[in-house]
Amino acid sequence: MTDSQRIGVAVFGAGRIGKIHAGNLARHPHAQLRYVVDVHAPFAEELAAKHGAAVATVEQALADPAIRAVVIGSSTDTHADLIQRSAAAGKAIFCEKPVDLDVERARACAVAVKKAGVTCMIGFQRRFDPTFAALKQRLDAGEIGTPEMLVVTSRDPSPPPAAYIARSGGVFKDMLIHDFDIFRWILGGEAVSVHATGASPNLPEVAAAGDISHAAVTLRTRDGALCQINTSRRAAYGYDQRFEVLGSKGLLQAGNVRPTQVVAWGEQAISSDKPEAFFLERYRDAYALEIEHFFDALANGTPVRTTIEDGIKALELAELATQSWREGRALECSV
Incomplete structure (x- = not known):
C-alpha cells in the first residue's frame, strides 16, 4: 500500500498511552502517523522523531486535509473538546475512555459526532x-x-x-x-x-x-x-x-x-x-488489536465495535x- 492510500492520522497525547498507540499506528498497514500533538513539547518531539512524524498543534493537525483520523490519548479533561473539534473538522475519531467525566458533556460529544457523520470509537481495549x-x-x-x-x-x-x-x-x-x-x-x-x-x-x-x-x-x-x-x-x-x-x-x-x-x-x-x-503490559495485545480494528473499519467502511454510545452508557x-x-x-x- 502506498502512502497516498494509507489513512493519515494525528495522535493527541504523547504520554504512556499515546506512546502505545503511536507504536501500533506505525506498524499498521492502513495508517500513516503524520503528527504528534502534546502540550509538553519534549514529549511530542521525542515521540514524533521515533516514528518519523512531525510535531503540530491541534489547529494544524485538524486543518490538514491529509489527516483523516485522530487518536486521542491525552488527559481526560481534553477529550470532550478534542472530540467535538475533530468531528467538526470531519475526522474519524478514536478516543481513550472516558468520553468525559461529566455525562452531559459526553452526550454533547455524541450529538456532535452524529451531526458530523464521522466514525467515533472509544478505547475499551478489554x-x-x-x-x-x-x-x-x-x-x-x-x-x-x-x-x-x-x-x-x-x-x-x-x-x-x-x-x-x-x-x-x-x-x-x-x-x-x-x-x-x-x-x-x-x-x-x-x-x-x-x-x-x-x-x-x-x-x-x-x-x-x-x-x-x-x-x-x-x-x-x-x-x-x-x-x-x-x-x-x-x-x-x-x-x-x-x-x-x-x-x-x-x-x-x-x-x-x-x-x-x-x-x-x-x-x-x-x-x-x-x-x-500493569495495564500496558497486560493489554499490549488488546491495544494493538483495537487500533487494527479501528483502521480496518475505516478502510472497509464497516462499523466499529465500541461506539461513543458505549462510552456514555x-x-x-x-x-x-x-x-x-x-x-x-x-x-x-x-x-
Whole structure:
C-alpha cells in the first residue's frame, strides 16, 4: 500500500498511552502517523522523531486535509473538546475512555459526532483482549446456556499519586468504567439497578483526596442476571484482571495473564509468575488489536465495535455507582 492510500492520522497525547498507540499506528498497514500533538513539547518531539512524524498543534493537525483520523490519548479533561473539534473538522475519531467525566458533556460529544457523520470509537481495549474475546465467543455460542451471573475482579497493583486521584473523577469513573463496559458486553443487557459501596482501608491519602481505594458494586439486568464487581487500587501481588460467567449449563472463566506460563513444582510449594505488572503490559495485545480494528473499519467502511454510545452508557453507570456509594443505597436505572 502506498502512502497516498494509507489513512493519515494525528495522535493527541504523547504520554504512556499515546506512546502505545503511536507504536501500533506505525506498524499498521492502513495508517500513516503524520503528527504528534502534546502540550509538553519534549514529549511530542521525542515521540514524533521515533516514528518519523512531525510535531503540530491541534489547529494544524485538524486543518490538514491529509489527516483523516485522530487518536486521542491525552488527559481526560481534553477529550470532550478534542472530540467535538475533530468531528467538526470531519475526522474519524478514536478516543481513550472516558468520553468525559461529566455525562452531559459526553452526550454533547455524541450529538456532535452524529451531526458530523464521522466514525467515533472509544478505547475499551478489554473487549479486544484475546482471552476475554474468546470467552465472549464461547458464551455467545451457547456453551454454558443462559448467563446468570458475572463476577469481575479488577485490581491495580498500587494507587496513583493523590494529586491524580483528586482529579480522576473517582474510582468508579477512573477504574471501574472498564468493568461497567465488560458488564454490558458480557451480559448483553442494561442495568436496572446499581448498588455500590466502598472504603479506603489503610490508605488515608486516598480518602483525603475525596475517593475510595476499595469498592464493590452489584448490578442487575431486567431479566434478573447479576453482576458483582470488586476492585482495589492496591494489590501487592500485581495487576489482577479476571472474570467468570455462571450460566444455566456451566461456567466460563477468564484468568490473569502472566509474563510466562512456566509453573515450578518443588518439595515445599508450587509456584508461577505473578500477573503482568500493569495495564500496558497486560493489554499490549488488546491495544494493538483495537487500533487494527479501528483502521480496518475505516478502510472497509464497516462499523466499529465500541461506539461513543458505549462510552456514555459506561459513564452513566459510573455516575450512578458514585451516587449510590455516597448515598449508601441502591439506585434504580432508567433504560
